[in-house]
Each structure stands twice: as structure tokens, then as C-alpha cells.
Amino acid sequence: MRSRSDVLETAVLGLLNESPLHGYELRKRLNLVLGSFRAFSYGTLYPALKALVMRGLIATTENDPPTPPPRKGKTGIPGRTAKPKPIGRRRVVYELTAEGKEHLQTVLATAGPAAWEDDNFDVRFALFAQTDAETRLRVLEGRRTRLTERLETFRQAATHPRSRLDEYALELQRFGLERAEREVHWLDSLISTERGRAAAQNRPSQQEQTKKERG
Amino acid sequence: MRSRSDVLETAVLGLLNESPLHGYELRKRLNLVLGSFRAFSYGTLYPALKALVMRGLIATTENDPPTPPPRKGKTGIPGRTAKPKPIGRRRVVYELTAEGKEHLQTVLATAGPAAWEDDNFDVRFALFAQTDAETRLRVLEGRRTRLTERLETFRQAATHPRSRLDEYALELQRFGLERAEREVHWLDSLISTERGRAAAQNRPSQQEQTKKERG
DNA sequence: GTTAGCATGTAAGGAGTTACATGATTTT
DNA sequence: AAAATCATGTAACTCCTTACATGCTAAC
Numbered sequence: 362m363r364s365r366s367d368v369l370e371t372a373v374l375g376l377l378n379e380s381p382l383h384g385y386e387l388r389k390r391l392n393l394v395l396g397s398f399r400a401f402s403y404g405t406l407y408p409a410l411k412a413l414v415m416r417g418l419i420a421t422t423e424n425d426p427p428t429p430p431p432r433k434g435k436t437g438i439p440g441r442t443a444k445p446k447p448i449g450r451r452r453v454v455y456e457l458t459a460e461g462k463e464h465l466q467t468v469l470a471t472a473g474p475a476a477w478e479d480d481n482f483d484v485r486f487a488l489f490a491q492t493d494a495e496t497r498l499r500v501l502e503g504r505r506t507r508l509t510e511r512l513e514t515f516r517q518a519a520t521h522p523r524s525r526l527d528e529y530a531l532e533l534q535r536f537g538l539e540r541a542e543r544e545v546h547w548l549d550s551l552i553s554t555e556r557g558r559a560a561a562q563n564r565p566s567q568q569e570q571t572k573k574e575r576g
Numbered sequence: 577m578r579s580r581s582d583v584l585e586t587a588v589l590g591l592l593n594e595s596p597l598h599g600y601e602l603r604k605r606l607n608l609v610l611g612s613f614r615a616f617s618y619g620t621l622y623p624a625l626k627a628l629v630m631r632g633l634i635a636t637t638e639n640d641p642p643t644p645p646p647r648k649g650k651t652g653i654p655g656r657t658a659k660p661k662p663i664g665r666r667r668v669v670y671e672l673t674a675e676g677k678e679h680l681q682t683v684l685a686t687a688g689p690a691a692w693e694d695d696n697f698d699v700r701f702a703l704f705a706q707t708d709a710e711t712r713l714r715v716l717e718g719r720r721t722r723l724t725e726r727l728e729t730f731r732q733a734a735t736h737p738r739s740r741l742d743e744y745a746l747e748l749q750r751f752g753l754e755r756a757e758r759e760v761h762w763l764d765s766l767i768s769t770e771r772g773r774a775a776a777q778n779r780p781s782q783q784e785q786t787k788k789e790r791g
Numbered sequence: 792g793t794t795a796g797c798a799t800g801t802a803a804g805g806a807g808t809t810a811c812a813t814g815a816t817t818t819t
Numbered sequence: 820a821a822a823a824t825c826a827t828g829t830a831a832c833t834c835c836t837t838a839c840a841t842g843c844t845a846a847c
Contacts, residue, residue, distance in 0.1 A: 366806075385826050393733060394745050397726065397752040405807050407828055451815085452826070489744035511612065518608060529704035530609050536762055537612040540755065547751055581834075600798050620835050622800055666843085667798070 366480050367468075369401060369409050374457065374465040375488040377419060381456035384410060398483045410455060418461035422454045465491075472499035477507055494562065498555045505548040512541050581695050582683070584616060584624050589672065589680040590703040592634060596671035599625060613698045625670060633676035637669045680706075687714035692722055709777060713770045720763040727756050 369391075376382065376390050384407055392400045413419045457465065469485075469492045476485045482504050489497050515538060526534065584606075591597065591605050599622055607615045628634045672680065684700075684707045691700045697719055704712050730753060741749065 369806085383826080384828090390739060393739070394741065394748075396749050397730065397756060398748075402808060403827075404809070404829080411828095483748065487745050487748050490742040515612065524605060524608070526609065527705040530702045532766075533609075533613075533698065533702050534611045540758070541612060543755070543758070551747075584834090598798075599800090617836055618798090618800075619802095619837070626800095 368399065368480055368484050369405065370413065371465075371468055371481070371488070372484045373406075373409065373413065374418065374461060374468070375484070375491060377455055377457050378462065378465055378491060381422065381454050383452045383454045385452075387455070394487050395483060413461070414455075417458060418464055419455045420458050422456060470496055472496050472503060474503070474507075476500045477504035494555065494559050498552065498559065501548055501552050501555060505545060505552065508541055508545050508548070512538065512545070515541075583614065583695055583699050584620065585628065586680075586683055586696070586703070587699050588621075588624065588628065589633065589676060589683070590699070590706060592670055592672050593677065593680055593706060596637065596669050598667045598669045600667075602670070609702050610698060628676070629670075632673060633679055634670045635673050637671060638666075685711055687711050687718060689718070689722075691715045692719035709770065709774050713767065713774065716763055716767050716770060720760060720767065723756055723760050723763070727753065727760070730756075 372391055372395060373387065376387060376394070382390065384403070387410075388401060388403060388406050391406070410419070414421060469488060475481055477500055482500075485492070485500055492500075515534070519534065519538075587606055587610065588602065591602060591609070597605065599618070602625075603616060603618060603621050606621070625634065629636060684703060690696055692715055697715075700707070700715055707715075730749070734749065734753075
């Protein structure tokens with residue numbers, strides 16, 4: 362039983378499933394994809410990669426040709442250079458093993474609290490392109506339920522004020538509530554989009570099919 | 577030099593400055609005031625209180641009369657009860673020391689990155705009622721600058737896409753940007769409110785003052 | 792009388808950061 | 820020649836959570 366917060370693990374496996382990468386590049390992609398929500402340092406990433414290798418989910422491919430990039434200008438004096446081309450410095454490229462792919466599929470197929478709690482939702486969403494439509498829908502709905510529950514709790518705390526909050530604390534609260542409400546709206550629109558897709562997929566009946574054939 | 581993330585410390589001092597409290601109650605208030613942004617467990621709070629006591633910033637007032645609450649019904653058979661009223665269980669009440677008050681004032685008077693970075697901003701804002709107007713304004717402005725900087729970086733990453741993001745990763749990014757933009761708007765309205773107040777305070781000229789005297 | 796909530800604490804450990812250490816390559 | 824950026828890693832430390840341990844008090 363893994364600890365519920367495998368954010369980094371899932372993110373790494375997800376990105377490596379798109380294409381093999383070395384650590385440095387992986388980190389940049391990670392922090393781009395997870396965006397403003399989360400950022401990891403090398404001190405976190407490298408040990409995590411090590412652990413994944415030890416668990417057999419990813420493997421290293423040492424020193425691939427480090428892409429002698431299509432240079433402009435003097436592309437590298439041809440002939441007589443002495444050194445036997447020591448081009449490219451050490452780079453450890455990681456890719457998924459078969460086991461890793463399998464594990465990732467299992468993770469991406471689960472639609473439980475582990476998928477929609479605060480910590481994990483962002484990563485799971487970022488990897489939706491690799492997730493099947495039904496799971497996407499269930500994760501979105503789970504997240505929505507979770508958020509509305511929380512909104513309910515907070516609204517009750519606001520109407521039943523067991524201890525008065527001052528002006529600024531209240532404003533902070535109000536802003537937090539509004540933010541959560543916006544996320545619910547966002548989820549609503551995503552959910553309806555997904556439902557539309559699911560419907561279109563389940564009903565590629567006469568018309569659709571003939572259209573496709575003609576197109 | 578304290579580590580930059582004294583969120584809990586600041587929050588505790590701020591709440592205790594409003595009124596002395598015992599740990600259990602303190603935690604509830606903490607998680608109410610910091611709202612959806614942050615929540616602390618007892619395993620965090622109690623050791624932190626211990627540390628603050630050791631640093632001389634707060635002091636314990638053992639076993640104050642534990643508020644025999646105004647009961648309905650049989651309020652407690654009067655006369656002949658044997659036990660010498662062992663009412664009220666152990667409760668450790670904390671309050672600020674003079675040193676603690678001083679320290680809090682110093683903290684609340686600083687308007688640097690430590691006040692407006694993600695981690696700290698919420699707490700500092702929640703304690704704005706105890707912060708002077710000028711500092712409030714500078715903290716809000718600092719936060720605003722910080723956020724717009726970040727927005728700039730992200731927008732550039734979006735227009736200069738060094739690596740294509742798929743549909744869902746893009747949508748996540750878009751949502752994150754929108755959220756940050758909303759926070760900027762929120763800050764704008766807060767800033768203009770604060771400026772209004774500062775102006776009103778700097779110019780409590782004839783009319784204002786006579787009003788006050790009459791009120 | 793037993794469940795739920797009040798109340799205080801400790802121990803172990805997870806998750807991540809910062810700072811350090813090292814060095815190659817590219818750009819200015 | 821210097822500065823920036825690429826690239827990989829480790830060690831120490833911080834912050835916080837979970838799970839445990841304990842016991843009171845109120846309500847049903």
C-alpha cells in the first residue's frame with residue numbers, strides 16, 4: 362500500500378510515458394505541466410528517480426547520442442580534429458519499463474479519493490490525455506462532490522459564527538469560498554464536455570458513421 | 577534568523593493577541609481563520625506551543641475556571657454533594673508574554689517578501705486588523721507585484737511553447753492563469769480600499785473631527 | 792453505558808527544501 | 820575569460836502528518 366501522495370511518482374511516470382527524458386529536462390516539463398500548482402527541486406527529483414529505478418518501474422539508458430544539435434555557422438571543423446569526438450556530456454535518460462507502463466495504467470484507471478483530493482487532482486488532470494473517458498468523468502465528478510462538501514461545511518461555519526471574525530479574516534474567507542465556487546463551475550463545464558464526448562462515442566450510429574465514411 | 581516560513585508561529589501569536597486560549601480551541605480558530613488555505617493537526621500545534629513557551633513568547637496559565645456553562649435543567653443538586661467540586665478538567669491556557677507581544681509587533685510591521693510569498697501571505701492578511709494601514713498597503717502591493725511577475729513568466733511560457741502540451745495540460749494551465757488573474761483583481765480592489773482609508777486618515781480635517789466629537 | 796467530542800500530548804516517519812559539491816557546455 | 824545554463828547528485832534539515840496513548844465530560 363503506497364502512501365496516498367504519489368504525486369511526483371505519477372507525474373514522472375506520466376511524462377516518461379510520452380517520451381524518455383533525462384532528469385534535468387524532466388524537471389522542467391514537470392514544473393511546466395503542473396504549472397502554478399506545484400514545483401519540485403532536484404533534491405526531490407533525483408532521489409525519486411533512483412527509487413523508481415530500484416522498484417523496476419523505470420530504467421536508465423546511459424549516454425544516448427546527446428543530440429549534436431543542427432548548428433548554424435561553423436558546424437564543427439571537419440577533418441583533422443585530434444580528439445575522438447568526446448561530444449556530449451553525461452546524461453542519464455530514463456524510460457518506462459513494461460512494469461512501469463503497467464503500473465501507470467493501473468494508477469490512471471483508479472477513480473477514488475486518491476484521484477480527486479487536493480494533492481493528487483492536478484496531476485491526474487494533467488494526465489487526462491492518457492486516461493480513458495469514463496475514468497476522467499468519474500474523477501471530475503468525485504472532485505466536484507468533494508468541493509461542494511467542503512463549501513457546505515464552510516458556509517455553515519460562516520452562518521453559524523461560533524467566534525466572530527474581523528473584517529479581514531472574513532474577506533479572506535469570502536475570497537476562498539469564491540475560489541472554490543469557481544472551481545466547481547469549471548468542473549461543471551468540463552463534465553458536460555466529457556459527457557458530450559462519451560455520448561458521441563457511444564452513439565456513432567448510422568448518420569455519424571456514414572458521415573465519417575464520406576469525410 | 578528564523579526560517580522564512582513561520583506561518584504557524586505568526587498565526588498562534590496573532591490569535592493569542594486577541595485573547596488567551598487553550599490548545600484545542602486555538603487549533604479550531606486557526607483552521608477557521610486560515611480557512612481553506614491551510615490546516616494544522618495537534619501533532620504540529622502542541623510541539624509548536626511548547627517551543628514558543630521555551631522561547632519565552634507565550635506563557636501558560638494552568639487550569640483557569642473552566643467556564644461552568646449556564647446549564648439548562650438540573651443545574652447541579654445544590655447542598656450536600658460530597659466532592660469539593662472537582663469541576664473542570666485540565667486545560668492549559670496560553671497567552672502572550674510582553675516579549676511575545678513585542679515580537680508579534682515586529683513581525684506584523686515587516687513588509688518584505690516574507691510577508692507576500694505564497695506561504696505567508698494568507699496568515700499576514702488574516703492578521704491585517706492588527707497591522708497598521710501603511711504596512712497593509714505595502715504588503716498588498718508586494719503581493720500584487722509578485723503575482724504579476726509570475727503571470728508574466730507563465731504567459732511567456734505559453735506563447736513560446738518549447739514543448740507542446742496536450743489539451744488537458746493546457747486547460748489546467750489556463751485555469752491556473754485565470755485564478756492568478758482573479759487574485760490580482762482582488763488585490764486591486766483591496767488596495768484601492770486601503771488607499772481610500774489612508775487618505776481619509778491623513779485628512780481627518782475640520783468636518784471629520786467635529787463629527788467625531790459630536791458622535 | 793456507550794458513543795461523541797473535548798483535551799493534551801509523543802514517536803515515527805513522509806515529503807520536500809536548501810545548501811553544498813562537482814563539472815561540462817554555451818554564450819557573451 | 821567570465822557568466823550563464825546544463826546536468827547530476829548528496830546531506831542535513833524543516834515542516835507537518837499519522838498513529839498512538841491517555842483520560843475527561845456530555846449527551847443519548
